[in-house]
Amino acid sequence: xxxxxxxRCESVLGRCPVRSSELDRFKFGKKWYFQVAxxxxxxxxxxxxxxxxxxxxxxxxxxxxxxxxxxxxRRMMRLVxxxxxxxxxxxxxxxFKDKAxxxxxxxxxxEHIDDPQRLFGELKRVAKHGYVQCPSWLNEVVYGExxxxxxxxxxxxxxxxxxxxxxxxxxRLGFVxxxxxxxxxxxxxxxxxxxxxxxxxxxxxx
Numbered sequence: 001x002x003x004x005x006x007x008r009c010e011s012v013l014g015r016c017p018v019r020s021s022e023l024d025r026f027k028f029g030k031k032w033y034f035q036v037a038x039x040x041x042x043x044x045x046x047x048x049x050x051x052x053x054x055x056x057x058x059x060x061x062x063x064x065x066x067x068x069x070x071x072x073x074r075r076m077m078r079l080v081x082x083x084x085x086x087x088x089x090x091x092x093x094x095x096f097k098d099k100a101x102x103x104x105x106x107x108x109x110x111e112h113i114d115d116p117q118r119l120f121g122e123l124k125r126v127a128k129h130g131y132v133q134c135p136s137w138l139n140e141v142v143y144g145e146x147x148x149x150x151x152x153x154x155x156x157x158x159x160x161x162x163x164x165x166x167x168x169x170x171x172r173l174g175f176v177x178x179x180x181x182x183x184x185x186x187x188x189x190x191x192x193x194x195x196x197x198x199x200x201x202x203x204x205x206x
Contacts, residue, residue, distance in 0.1 A: 026057055027195075029105050029131040032205045033059050036103060036129045045102035048127060050091045050119075051109035054080050060105065064089050073112050073147050092118045096126045104130040111135055111148040116161055124206060132159075132204045139200040140164070143181070152202045159204050 024030075037045050049060035054077035056063050064087040070076045079086075089095050091106070092115055104127035110116040111134050123130050135143070137151045150161040180186040194200045 025055065025107070025133075028203055029057060029107070029133060030059060032129075032131045033103055033105075040102075042102065045129075046100075047103040047105065048096070048101045050094065050104060050106040050123065051112075052079075052081070052086075053108075054078060055107070056080060056082055056084065057105040057107065059103075060084065062087065062101070064091070064094070066090050092122060094122045094126050098125055099128055101127040102129065103127055106130070106132045108134055110161070111140075111145075111150045111152060114149070116150060130206050134202050136198070136200055136202045142200075154202050154204070157204075159202065 033045060033047070037043060045059070047057065047060045048062045048064065049057040050064055052060065052063040052065050053074045062085045063081055065079060066089065067073070068079050068088060070078045087095065091109060092113065104123050106119070106123060110119055110132065113119055120132075123132065134152050135145075135148070137153050140148060140151045149164060151164060153160050153162075181190065190200065
């Protein structure tokens with residue numbers, strides 16, 4: 001990072017301090033995990049991370065993903081297991097018994113798959129509780145990924161998906177904002193906006 005960029009980033013942080021949790025993509029998933037654990041007085045929950053990719057959920061005990069090698073859906077990043085048990089499988093056909101887990105997570109997967117409804121059915125089948133996080137409609141407009149198939153909105157606690165091929169929106173600005181996201185200054189602002197207003201992510205829990 002150049003000295004000029006470093007100065008700008010430090011200037012922003014000085015005027016608008018950011019807690020480390022605001023840069024944690026798993027913050028709200030972990031919050032729900034601990035709420036469930038506390039309500040059930042369970043201590044640690046037996047947890048599955050579905051489509052774990054290159055950044056597994058920290059509290060997960062078992063990981064699964066369809067792709068072992070680097071793929072465009074993970075921005076060509078390699079699978080990471082952190083030494084935890086890993087099962088290679090399609091997330092729409094999870095090879096686990098009903099309610100085998102206390103808690104399940106799925107981060108940034110539903111926007112990639114052909115049948116999101118089946119994925120949700122599988123998540124609720126294999127676990128009593130869960131947390132799903134995906135890009136918001138605004139995130140899709142701003143960062144727009146060619147590998148995404150759906151835009152997601154949340155109304156009344158329910159998620160609604162619309163096929164990108166069906167014209168969910170017509171403007172994509174990704175070529176601009178992907179460049180911006182390389183700058184620490186923009187990542188800080190992105191984290192603050194998402195932390196306070198949930199502009200870039202949509203979550204669902206059960």
